[in-house]
Amino acid sequence: MKGLLERLGLHTPQLRAWAMYDWGNSAYITIIITAVFPIYFQDVAAQGLADNVATARFAMGSSIALIFVALLSPIFGALADATAIRKRLLACCLLLGVSSTAGLFWVGEGDWLLGLVLFAAGNVAVLLSLVFYDALLVHIAEPKEIDRVSTAGYALGYVGGGLLLLLCLAMILKPETFGFADTAQATRATFVLTAVWWLLFTIPLFRKVPEPPALLSAEERAESKRSGAGSGLKLAFGRLRLTFKELRTYKQAFLLLLAVLVYNDGITTTYRMATIYGREIGLSQTSLITAIVMVQFVAIPFAFLFGALAGWIGTKRAILLGLVIYVGIAIMAYGVETEGEFFVMAFMVAMVQGGVQALGRSLFASMIPKQKATEFFGFFGVAERFAAVLGPGVFALTAAMTGSTRTAILSVIAFFVIGGFLLTRVDIEGGRKIARRLSEEAKA
Numbered sequence: 001m002k003g004l005l006e007r008l009g010l011h012t013p014q015l016r017a018w019a020m021y022d023w024g025n026s027a028y029i030t031i032i033i034t035a036v037f038p039i040y041f042q043d044v045a046a047q048g049l050a051d052n053v054a055t056a057r058f059a060m061g062s063s064i065a066l067i068f069v070a071l072l073s074p075i076f077g078a079l080a081d082a083t084a085i086r087k088r089l090l091a092c093c094l095l096l097g098v099s100s101t102a103g104l105f106w107v108g109e110g111d112w113l114l115g116l117v118l119f120a121a122g123n124v125a126v127l128l129s130l131v132f133y134d135a136l137l138v139h140i141a142e143p144k145e146i147d148r149v150s151t152a153g154y155a156l157g158y159v160g161g162g163l164l165l166l167l168c169l170a171m172i173l174k175p176e177t178f179g180f181a182d183t184a185q186a187t188r189a190t191f192v193l194t195a196v197w198w199l200l201f202t203i204p205l206f207r208k209v210p211e212p213p214a215l216l217s218a219e220e221r222a223e224s225k226r227s228g229a230g231s232g233l234k235l236a237f238g239r240l241r242l243t244f245k246e247l248r249t250y251k252q253a254f255l256l257l258l259a260v261l262v263y264n265d266g267i268t269t270t271y272r273m274a275t276i277y278g279r280e281i282g283l284s285q286t287s288l289i290t291a292i293v294m295v296q297f298v299a300i301p302f303a304f305l306f307g308a309l310a311g312w313i314g315t316k317r318a319i320l321l322g323l324v325i326y327v328g329i330a331i332m333a334y335g336v337e338t339e340g341e342f343f344v345m346a347f348m349v350a351m352v353q354g355g356v357q358a359l360g361r362s363l364f365a366s367m368i369p370k371q372k373a374t375e376f377f378g379f380f381g382v383a384e385r386f387a388a389v390l391g392p393g394v395f396a397l398t399a400a401m402t403g404s405t406r407t408a409i410l411s412v413i414a415f416f417v418i419g420g421f422l423l424t425r426v427d428i429e430g431g432r433k434i435a436r437r438l439s440e441e442a443k444a
Helices: 001-009 012-034 037-045 051-083 084-104 112-140 143-173 184-198 202-209 216-229 232-245 251-280 287-311 315-334 339-365 371-400 405-410 412-424 428-443
Strands: none
Touching: 001 051, 001 143, 001 287, 012 037, 012 084, 012 112, 012 184, 012 287, 037 051, 037 112, 037 184, 037 339, 037 428, 051 084, 051 112, 051 315, 084 112, 084 143, 084 184, 084 202, 112 143, 112 339, 112 371, 143 184, 143 287, 143 339, 251 287, 251 315, 251 339, 251 371, 251 405, 251 412, 251 428, 287 315, 287 339, 315 339, 315 405, 339 371, 371 405, 371 428, 405 412
């Protein structure tokens, strides 16, 4: 068993506790962002609004939340590194996320504004929490195992999100079996269940994963002593200014960041627009949720497989392979007409989605200095937030200009090709050497 856990990247209590946060927060991403709440918003909360108005307001709420996260991520990342309060900031995000998610229970017919406010608050909470969560990876995983640990987190996220989605689907389809009056009441109960799930499976992280120390340079330590109490925020902004000045030093890490930004545009657009596209070609709500469930469970072994694949052929090559498959998915999606073809496409997405994103996270983590890990993952979060806005925006613009959603699907190929090209230009070993040197200098 110990050998198996080591191969999976889950061989220590710290690593398992860290990965369980993926299990917990993925429930929110699966139920609230992807599968259940968007449909509930369209059918119930936005009742009385035209479909296009409801869709536009939902998109606006999502965009506002993403902009907030993009603005806050670098600042709070730098603050967390300077003051060693990563877990406390993560706890604040958890409190906001859990309370806003549970609050969705009170969103009824026509309560679109309340629903959007709570949805946006939950989005800010879960996405900002990932800045602190991802940064902990650098401190608990050895360089040789970081790919396996990252993919293990994604895999457990698929397990947790998938299991809860199965339960929620059963509650929605058979509400009387669970003691609910109707489907709407059962659906609102799934929001509370999601909040509880997220809270419970975060407890291991707070118990087992230690708070890494603040690793400051000699100049930063001197500034902290001069400033005295309450200097954390000042020091954080100082670190941000210093990082911007040192961009040439971190050139490879920031080139990787740009590559991730571009190819994540394509990945984000693929899964965010899949449900809408499925409805357009005539798939039922049940079929769409079933496809999402399938993706959750098929993705589990493939996420672990990508972790092993990175060890065999290298992390960069493994990501590039995944991007090639994504190009094939986009081409296939252009011609999808039947439910069976949609499910084949969903299966292919499940093969690569978790692996490509997990390896992007671990590769970036291996190329940044430990003393600025949370700050850099703040920038990483900004890249991902822009991906969530830019990709769907290009998709919508292409659809409007051409009058065809199918043509818009092909637009995502550009993101995979350009992102893949930028990735080929990244000097992985050169970036890692710089990160190791700067980490050692900070300890001196």
